[in-house]
Amino acid sequence: MTRFSVPALLLLGFLAVSCGDENEATPTPALPEHLTLGNPSGAAADPAQPTNYLLLKSQYALSYHRDKGIPNWVSWHLSPEWLGTAARQDDFRADATLPAGWYQVSTSSYTGSGFDRGHNCPSADRTRTVADNSATFLMTNMIPQAPNNNQRTWATLESYCRTLVDEGNELYILMGNYGKGGSGSNGYQTTIDNGRVTVPQRIWKxxxxxxxxxxxxxxxxxxxxxxxxxxxNDNAQLPSWGSYRTSVDAIEQATGYDILSQVAPAVQATLEARVDNGPTQ
Structure with missing residues (x-):
């Protein structure tokens, strides 16, 4: 019978444990709820990436552009669990979670601009608790939005989304913008707040x-x-959101994002090429 010294036995044991660790599959961490379908721009919570800075809230996720003072996109999950009886808080405020030294857009940044403080993740999509609703009023969730765009076109689309949830569905929603310059109630502008907040040209979902x-x-x-x-982003646009349907492919081409990156490639290709023709109410 072969005999081993104690040091040799210890070495064999170490090798056995090491080999066992190597053969064990490392579990892939689950993406946060609001990024289930992917991170479209590869945003990261790194201050060295100020034009694509990831903010993960309990209520939504977003990519923030420090130099534009607005989000690039906001992503959230809408299901019955997020809807309740909490009232609209209307507590618009700066987001203190931005990195130190970054300009914090405030509610007064929009005063007299002719543009609404336009929610990305809507207040009415987060009524489970007061805290959930309040989180939607952080200015990092806002863009300068033409009043008629915000209060008519987008309001009816947001309401339709909640109708779909009431009918037994759950939704994954991504909203963003691109380009520079829009027309609010005071006419065309490219920026507000002394140039610190960019007015987007186009708004998509x-x-x-x-x-x-x-x-x-x-x-x-x-x-x-x-x-x-x-x-x-125009005060003279049509009130019906159905008039502005397009393909995901077209939005990706305009923005450079990969919007449904977690979906199987073959399925993703089919879905992204299609233009919806379903009901609008």
Whole structure:
């Protein structure tokens, strides 16, 4: 019988444990709820990335552009669990979680501009608790939005999204903007707040509609309804959001984002090329 010294036995044991560790698969960490379908711009919570800075709230996720003073995009999950009876808080305020030294856009930044403080993640999508609703009033969730765009076109689309939830669905929603210059109630402007806040030219939204369930990414198929809308930031635009439907591919081409990156590639290709023609109310 072969005999081993104590040091040799210890070495063999160490090697056995090391080999066992190497063979164990490292679990892939789950993405946060509001980034289930992906991080479109590869945003990171790194102050050295000031034009694509990731902010993860309990209520939504966003990519923030320090130099524009607005989010590049905001992403959130809308399901019955997020809806309740909390009242609209209307407590617009600066976001103190931005890195030290960054300019904090405040509610007064929009005063007299002719543009609304336009929510990305809507107040009415977060009524589970007072804290959830209050979080939607952080200025990092706002863009300068033409009043008629905000109060008519987008308001009816937001309401339709909640109707879809009431009908037994859950939604993954991504809203963003691109370009520079819009027309509010005071006419055309490219910036407000002495140049510190950019007025976007176009405002878009992508909505993935799923029956309520689990394993959401795995349930997305080539027949899943995806609504993509791209509107001008203009006070004279049409009130019907259905008039501005487009494809995800077109929005990706305009922004450079990869919007449904966690969806299977073949399914993603089909969904992103399609323009929705479903009901609008």
């Amino acid at each position: 992508v909505i993935v509609v799923l029956p309520q369930g689990s394993d959401d990414v795995l349930r997305i198929s080539s027949s899943t309804r995806v609504i993509a809308v791209d509107t001008p």
